[in-house]
Amino acid sequence: MRRSSAIIVAVATASVAVGAVNATAESPPADRQGQYAAAAEEFGVPASVLLGVSYLESRWNVNAGTPSTSAGYGPMHLTDVAAANTGGTHHDDGTEDPRGDTARPTLRPEPGELDLSSPTLRTVELAADLTGVDEATLRTDVRQNIRGGAALLAHHQRELGVDSDRPADWYGAVARYSGATDTATAANFADEVFATIAEGAERVTDDGQRMRLAARAVDPNTGQLARLGLRQTDEDEAECPRGLGCEWLPAPYEEFEGGYGNHDKANRPESQKIEYIVIHDTEATWDTTLDLVQDPTYVSWQYSLRSADGHIAQHVKAKDVAWQAGNWYVNSKSIGLEHEGFAAQGTWYTEAMYRSSAKLVRYLAAKHRIPLDRAHIIGHDNVPGTVPSTVRGMHWDPGPYWDWAHYFDLLGKPFRGVGTPRAGLVTINPDFDTNRPAFTGCEVEGEPCPSRGSTSVILRTEPRSDAPLLTDIGLHPDGSPGTMHISDHSSRVETGQQYAIADRRGDWTAIWYLGQKGWFHNPRHAPTAEWSIGLTATPKRGRESVPVYGRAYPEASAYPEHITPQEIVPLQYTLPAGQEYAVGLVTGSEYYWAVSYDAGNHTVVRGKTKYVQVQFGHRVAYVKLADVDLRPSVSR
Structure with a gap:
C-alpha cells in the first residue's frame, strides 16, 4: 500500500496566452458577471463554457475563501493541496468502532499518512505559470481565480491543437479541466457542463452576486474525448448506472493473524432488506481513501466518490455488509457512500460530486426500493450510538456544510411543505446561503469558523436568540448545555429532518427533541422550516x-x-x-x-x-x- 506524503507536482510547460500576464488590467469589471466575460475574452474562451465549468465546480460560489474537500479554491476550483488544511481522517477522530458489533472485539483502524501526490491537487501552480499571478492571489482574489480558470481552459484547448471560438469545439478542454484520468468520468463531467449550458442557470451566489448563464443549444464535439489519452473504465463489475464513470476496486475479504477484514459477506436484499443509504465524508485524499479501503486490516464502505470530477469507485457489493457506520444494525441494513475530503472541518463539496452522488443514490434507491427521504438517506451524523457508552464517540460527518436541500433537488425529491402548522410536523429547510450559524473550531479550537452557508438550524431552550442551547446527555453527561463547536450537534437539526411541533410563539417554533422542547427562529417572511404531515x-x-x-x-x-x-x-x-x-x-x-x-x-x-x-x-x-x-x- 502507498503511504507517501510527498507532493509530486507535474506542471506542464506552455506558452502564456496573449494578454495572460496582464494581471492588473485597468478598470477591471466590478460585477461578477463582467469578470467572467472579461476573463473569457482575454483568454479566448467562450463565455458560456467558462460559466458552465465554474458552475459545475462551485455553482459560482466563493465559499468564504475556504478550500473544497479536494483542496480547490474559488469559483473555478483551482487546487492547492499545500495550502489546504490536510488534517487527519474522520476514521481516527473519536472512539467509534466502524463495525459497531458488540459481539466482536472493538475495531480501532489505523489510517496512516495521507497521500498528497496527485497533480490534480495542484492546478493553481499551472494557473500561476499561465497568468503570472502568484498562487496566494489566485486562491483568494475572485477575479484572478476566474482568470486562472480561463487560462487553464485555454491551455487545454491549445494542447488539443483546436482553434475555434465555438462552444461545441471545447468539449475536450472541458473534459481535461475535470482532472479525470478515465474516459467515462471525463465525459460525464463535460456532459454535465454542456447540459448546464443547454438548460441555462441563474442564481445569487453565496456572496450576493447575481449570475446568469443564458440557455444555448450546443451539439458538443464529443469525438475530442478520444484525443485525451485517458484510460478506459471497466464498469462491468461495478453496480452503477451506465456512463457515470464508475469502476470496481474491490475491498479485500481476507483472513490474517488475529482476524479478518474488511467487511462481511452476506446475501442482501434476499437475506435482509436494505433500508438506508449513509452519506459520509472521508476527510482524506482520494489516493489515501483508496489505499485505506484496500487494506484488509482497515474498514470498508461500498462506494468512494472523488470531489473534483465526481468519479466513483465501488469496493463492496451491495449484497455484502461494509464496516462503515459505527452501528452494526445500521451497517447490516445500509449502503455506505464516502465522499472525498481531507480538511476535516469547514470545507465545501463540488457540484460535480453532488451530481454524481445523486445519480448513484437515485439508481441504488430505485434498485433496492429505498424511499428518497431523510429517514432513509441519512448522514453518518444521523446514525445512533449502539449502547450508552458509544454515543459520545459517534462520528459527525458529512457535517453542517453538506447541502441537503440541493442534494435532494438533484435527487428529484425537493423538500416541500403542505398545509399549515396544524399539519403537526416541520421539515427543516433553511436557505442554505443565508443561513450561517456561528460555529467555532473549524481550524482552531474556540475560534470562529468562516461565515458560510449551512443546513443546520440551532435550537434554544426558550424562544429568544440569547437563550441557552439544549442539553444532550449522551454528548454532555454532566448535563451542561450544548456548544457551537462544529462537531457538537447537541442542539442542532439538519435540513430535511422532520420533527413534531411542540409549540409556537410569534416567529419561533418549538419541536420535541431528546425529550426536551427546542425552539428555533422560523419567521413567516423567511421560514427555516416547512409545515409537513406524517405519523408520530x-x-x-x-x-x-x-x-x-x-x-x-x-x-x-x-x-x-x-x-x-x-x-x-x-x-x-x-x-x-x-x-x-x-x-x-x-x-x-x-x-x-x-x-x-x-x-x-x-x-x-x-x-x-x-x-x-x-x-x-x-x-x-x-x-x-x-x-x-x-x-x-x-x-x-
Missing part, C-alpha cells in the same frame, strides 16, 4: 416514558442455541409522555450474526419484536412498537 409516535397511555434504543435487535428467545443473544440495551435517553416524534419507518427486529470468516456460518436472526424509527434528536433512534401509539401528526 407517543408513549402509550399510562406510561410516564418509554426507552429509546440505538438498535432494533430481537428478543433473546429468537436466537438459535449456538448464538449468544445480543442484549437489548436502552440508550441514556427516554421518550416522555406528552411528547411526539416523527416516524421514519416501522420495522421488524433483526441481528446479523457474522463473527467469523466462514460466511457459511453467518445467520440472520429475526424476532417478533417490532420497532419504530423516530427522529429523536440530531440522530435517529428506535422505540418498541408495543411501547408507543402511532397517530397522524395533524394537530388535535
Whole structure:
C-alpha cells in the first residue's frame, strides 16, 4: 500500500496566452458577471463554457475563501493541496468502532499518512505559470481565480491543437479541466457542463452576486474525448448506472493473524432488506481513501466518490455488509457512500460530486426500493450510538456544510411543505446561503469558523436568540448545555429532518427533541422550516416514558442455541409522555450474526419484536412498537 506524503507536482510547460500576464488590467469589471466575460475574452474562451465549468465546480460560489474537500479554491476550483488544511481522517477522530458489533472485539483502524501526490491537487501552480499571478492571489482574489480558470481552459484547448471560438469545439478542454484520468468520468463531467449550458442557470451566489448563464443549444464535439489519452473504465463489475464513470476496486475479504477484514459477506436484499443509504465524508485524499479501503486490516464502505470530477469507485457489493457506520444494525441494513475530503472541518463539496452522488443514490434507491427521504438517506451524523457508552464517540460527518436541500433537488425529491402548522410536523429547510450559524473550531479550537452557508438550524431552550442551547446527555453527561463547536450537534437539526411541533410563539417554533422542547427562529417572511404531515409516535397511555434504543435487535428467545443473544440495551435517553416524534419507518427486529470468516456460518436472526424509527434528536433512534401509539401528526 502507498503511504507517501510527498507532493509530486507535474506542471506542464506552455506558452502564456496573449494578454495572460496582464494581471492588473485597468478598470477591471466590478460585477461578477463582467469578470467572467472579461476573463473569457482575454483568454479566448467562450463565455458560456467558462460559466458552465465554474458552475459545475462551485455553482459560482466563493465559499468564504475556504478550500473544497479536494483542496480547490474559488469559483473555478483551482487546487492547492499545500495550502489546504490536510488534517487527519474522520476514521481516527473519536472512539467509534466502524463495525459497531458488540459481539466482536472493538475495531480501532489505523489510517496512516495521507497521500498528497496527485497533480490534480495542484492546478493553481499551472494557473500561476499561465497568468503570472502568484498562487496566494489566485486562491483568494475572485477575479484572478476566474482568470486562472480561463487560462487553464485555454491551455487545454491549445494542447488539443483546436482553434475555434465555438462552444461545441471545447468539449475536450472541458473534459481535461475535470482532472479525470478515465474516459467515462471525463465525459460525464463535460456532459454535465454542456447540459448546464443547454438548460441555462441563474442564481445569487453565496456572496450576493447575481449570475446568469443564458440557455444555448450546443451539439458538443464529443469525438475530442478520444484525443485525451485517458484510460478506459471497466464498469462491468461495478453496480452503477451506465456512463457515470464508475469502476470496481474491490475491498479485500481476507483472513490474517488475529482476524479478518474488511467487511462481511452476506446475501442482501434476499437475506435482509436494505433500508438506508449513509452519506459520509472521508476527510482524506482520494489516493489515501483508496489505499485505506484496500487494506484488509482497515474498514470498508461500498462506494468512494472523488470531489473534483465526481468519479466513483465501488469496493463492496451491495449484497455484502461494509464496516462503515459505527452501528452494526445500521451497517447490516445500509449502503455506505464516502465522499472525498481531507480538511476535516469547514470545507465545501463540488457540484460535480453532488451530481454524481445523486445519480448513484437515485439508481441504488430505485434498485433496492429505498424511499428518497431523510429517514432513509441519512448522514453518518444521523446514525445512533449502539449502547450508552458509544454515543459520545459517534462520528459527525458529512457535517453542517453538506447541502441537503440541493442534494435532494438533484435527487428529484425537493423538500416541500403542505398545509399549515396544524399539519403537526416541520421539515427543516433553511436557505442554505443565508443561513450561517456561528460555529467555532473549524481550524482552531474556540475560534470562529468562516461565515458560510449551512443546513443546520440551532435550537434554544426558550424562544429568544440569547437563550441557552439544549442539553444532550449522551454528548454532555454532566448535563451542561450544548456548544457551537462544529462537531457538537447537541442542539442542532439538519435540513430535511422532520420533527413534531411542540409549540409556537410569534416567529419561533418549538419541536420535541431528546425529550426536551427546542425552539428555533422560523419567521413567516423567511421560514427555516416547512409545515409537513406524517405519523408520530407517543408513549402509550399510562406510561410516564418509554426507552429509546440505538438498535432494533430481537428478543433473546429468537436466537438459535449456538448464538449468544445480543442484549437489548436502552440508550441514556427516554421518550416522555406528552411528547411526539416523527416516524421514519416501522420495522421488524433483526441481528446479523457474522463473527467469523466462514460466511457459511453467518445467520440472520429475526424476532417478533417490532420497532419504530423516530427522529429523536440530531440522530435517529428506535422505540418498541408495543411501547408507543402511532397517530397522524395533524394537530388535535
